[in-house]
Amino acid sequence: MEKYDVVILGGGNAGMGVTVPTRAAGMSVAMIEARDLGGTCPNGGCTPKKVLVAAALAIHEIEEADCAGHVANVEGLDLGTGVIAHREGHIEIDDHLRSRSDPDVYVCGAAVWNSPQFSPVATYECGLVGRNIVDGLRHRPDDGQIPACLYTVPDLASVGLTEANAKEQGLGVRVHVNDIAGLAIRETYAETVAWSKVIVDETADRVVRAHLVGHAGFRALP
Numbered sequence: 001m002e003k004y005d006v007v008i009l010g011g012g013n014a015g016m017g018v019t020v021p022t023r024a025a026g027m028s029v030a031m032i033e034a035r036d037l038g039g040t041c042p043n044g045g046c047t048p049k050k051v052l053v054a055a056a057l058a059i060h061e062i063e064e065a066d067c068a069g070h071v072a073n074v075e076g077l078d079l080g081t082g083v084i085a086h087r088e089g090h091i092e093i094d095d096h097l098r099s100r101s102d103p104d105v106y107v108c109g110a111a112v113w114n115s116p117q118f119s120p121v122a123t124y125e126c127g128l129v130g131r132n133i134v135d136g137l138r139h140r141p142d143d144g145q146i147p148a149c150l151y152t153v154p155d156l157a158s159v160g161l162t163e164a165n166a167k168e169q170g171l172g173v174r175v176h177v178n179d180i181a182g183l184a185i186r187e188t189y190a191e192t193v194a195w196s197k198v199i200v201d202e203t204a205d206r207v208v209r210a211h212l213v214g215h216a217g218f219r220a221l222p
């Protein structure tokens with residue numbers, strides 16, 4: 001049987017990214033992909049969804065006048081045989097993205113149980129996995145402030161701590177809710193709904209969260 005330094009299971013965003021640092025370090029790498037190289041994002045997720053949303057938006061605007069869940073395929077991997085602890089489609093991991101039960105197994109992307117299920121997050125995590133394999137355990141994920149957008153019509157975009165999270169962290173917060181539909185959005189985009197909620201840390205006078213509902217809301221948040 002041929003042996004490799006690294007074996008990557010799945011050729012999606014997460015698996016692809018592990019190849020870069022490991023190959024650059026001269027390691028031998030094998031990738032096993034059961035279906036479509038590239039994974040969910042280009043073949044059945046982000047890209048086709050945005051095409052559909054663009055079409056829906058175009059129809060909406062012409063007439064003047066919502067995405068599927070994604071669960072990593074870990075149940076079919078017979079993880080019990082490898083004694084890899086997992087639950088509800090996700091593998092339990094430590095701070096360095098290694099399986100809690102088998103430190104030779106790294107996990108990134110959709111199979112990570114506690115990170116947001118976004119393609120750029122998968123890409124970020126796979127880079128950390130590759131660098132941890134090459135450099136030793138130096139890199140931990142920091143989910144920090146990840147902006148997110150629900151590509152509905154109109155969009156729902158958000159970034160930062162939720163009001164509940166901010167309160168859990170003991171922050172005194174001020175909440176500003178504004179109906180901003182009057183800002184010429186109706187005339188320009190035939191969109192009748194535009195709304196914002198901004199949460200401010202009272203002590204630091206700093207925005208800790210912003211939600212925006214409205215046309216191209218995702219463009220307004222960093």
Ligand SMILES: Cc1cc2nc3c(=O)[nH]c(=O)nc-3n(C[C@H](O)[C@H](O)[C@H](O)COP(=O)(O)OP(=O)(O)OC[C@H]3O[C@@H](n4cnc5c(N)ncnc54)[C@H](O)[C@@H]3O)c2cc1C
Pocket residue numbers: 009010011012013014015032033034035036037038039040041044045046047049067068069070073076077108109110111117118119120121122
């Ligand atoms: C409808 C939809 C829309 C989405 N839209 C967005 C978006 O707009 N923005 C965004 O950031 N994220 C979006 N996502 C999430 C994004 O697709 C995922 O975060 C990203 O694909 C995760 O990458 P991954 O490599 O972990 O998993 P995947 O991309 O799912 O790759 C896993 C790969 O592993 C393969 N595989 C599985 N089991 C095995 C096995 N036993 N043996 C060999 N190969 C196997 C699969 O065939 C697949 O190719 C969307 C997801 C869906 C479902």
